[in-house]
Amino acid sequence: MGGANEKTRLEDVVPVPAETKSTDTGYTITENTVINIRDEVAAGIAELLAGLLRPATGYELPIINGSTRGSSSGISLRLDGAPSDVGEQGYRMQVNPSGVKIRANKSAGLFAGVQTLRQLLPPAIESETEQSVEWTVSGGHIRDYPRFDYRGAHLDVARHFFGVDAVKQYVDYLAQYKVNYLHLHLTDDQGWRIEIDRWPNLTDEGADSEVGGTAGGYYTKEEYIELVEYAQDRFITVIPEIDMPGHTGAALESYAELNCDGEKRPEDTGVNVGDTSLCVDKEVTYEFVNDVIKEVAEMTPGPYLHVGGDEAHILSDEEYNTFMDRVIPMVLEHGKQPIGWHQVLGANPPTKTITQYWYPGRDAPEVAAAAKEGHEIISSPASRAYLDMNYNDQDGVGQDWAGNTSVKDSYSWDPGTFVDGVNESSIKGPETALWTEFVETVDDIEYMIFPRLPAIAELGWSPKKKPPGSNFGSASPLKARVGISKR
Ligand code: TNX
Secondary structure, eight states: OOOTTOOOOGGGSSSOOSEEEEOSOOEEEOTTOEEEESSGGGHHHHHHHHHHHHHHHOOOOOEEESOOOTTOOEEEEESSSOOGGGTTTOEEEEEETTEEEEEOSSHHHHHHHHHHHHHHSOGGGGOSSOOOOOEEEOOEEEEEOOSSSOOEEEEEOSSSOOOHHHHHHHHHHHHHTTOOEEEEEOEETTEEOBOOTTOTHHHHTSSSBOGGGOBOOOBOHHHHHHHHHHHHHTTOEEEEEEEESSSOHHHHHHOGGGSTTSSOOOOOOSOOOSOOOOOTTOHHHHHHHHHHHHHHHHTOOSSEEEEEOOOOTTSOHHHHHHHHHHHHHHHHHTTOEEEEEGGGGGGOOOTTOEEEEOSSSSOOHHHHHHHHHTOOEEEOOHHHHBTTBOSSSSSOSSBOTTOOOOHHHHHSSOTTTOSTTOOGGGEEEEEEEEOOSSOOSHHHHHHHHTTHHHHHHHHHHSOOOSSTTTTOSTTOHHHHHHOOOOO
């Protein structure tokens, strides 16, 4: 990043926009700047923008609906005048001495444009107190739209619990890099983090600890809904994951009847995986799962519900398939499209089931076969997108089972072609994962996601121009904007 007087160039934005054309003269926000809108739909976005700009600039920045007051010097946000080929998430932006114009077809695009504007301002704009800075935005024209409609980020709140404020902070980070799905891993052996009315012990007994034995926690329904709405206001859709039939120690600790031997499992504060399962032979298991899916679906406006399905090591294939054959249709019945980790393919689920690929390598014939049958694939290869992997032997608070994962590793792969035999047309998009066995605090989260999360956000958004990896040059926009290259 440059000195105080050096402006951020249009092509320094992360993710790098599809098309930029710079001019010499930009726009400076002053005490006379107004924010113009024409549609009520744009009002919420204008409020978010004003809320960001007011503290650091100290300016009033009134939002004016429908007017072209004065010479209309200022920022204008409008849902017309965007080229149709920027689609529902893209935008067009023009900056000249009289103002900044952002145009989009849908509010998601307007919001994306505002995130671009945010990065084009001096970094001091993020300050909560008034700064004396010249608030100049570089001049020029941007036409921008995503390569993949889906750009996800996962967060494990089960191994270590993160409360509403921490997750809101995470959402804010995602929004800045135009990530539009937040996958919350809500349940695992070490904790059940979401209130379910019909099964209250899940949170009365199954939520009070986490890895290492420290206090855990859970979201009440109201808190979960608050989070979902907070994300929605930032054009991020929450995908809840209830991991089943394995990774269910917290449920098995809460209800004796869910265990095959009828005994409650002891509390789990370790980091083993694969040694728990719901009892697939008991009818009560399916009543339980149906109730959970129903209640989670009811409080989730987004179209997806993730059923996990990974690492059910203590089940036979037949038992696993029996379980998935009953559970996947339940998700569909409750109006959601199912997603499962790629092991779910073993059960031959209907093609509507989206599969999330997570192994480190490129060779995954079952995933290639599923793609040919019509399954959509979310691409999260552990060797690239697992942000709980350490950067190198010195840096990181995570693990290394998929290898150390440098910034370059995270940045130099192609989500569209990573898995052998899968065409880009089957790829929904990339998704980062942050497992939290060893990630304990918000500081830990930030250390692990920056700058690898922006790197993968760029792979999801920006056009594929060059062979994978060549984006990571010394003049890389990512490097310029988010620094850190030694990890
Ligand atoms: C594998 S990825 C898991 C998680 C662990 C993670 C740690 C996946 C579907 N299962 O249970 O937390 O590795 O990196």
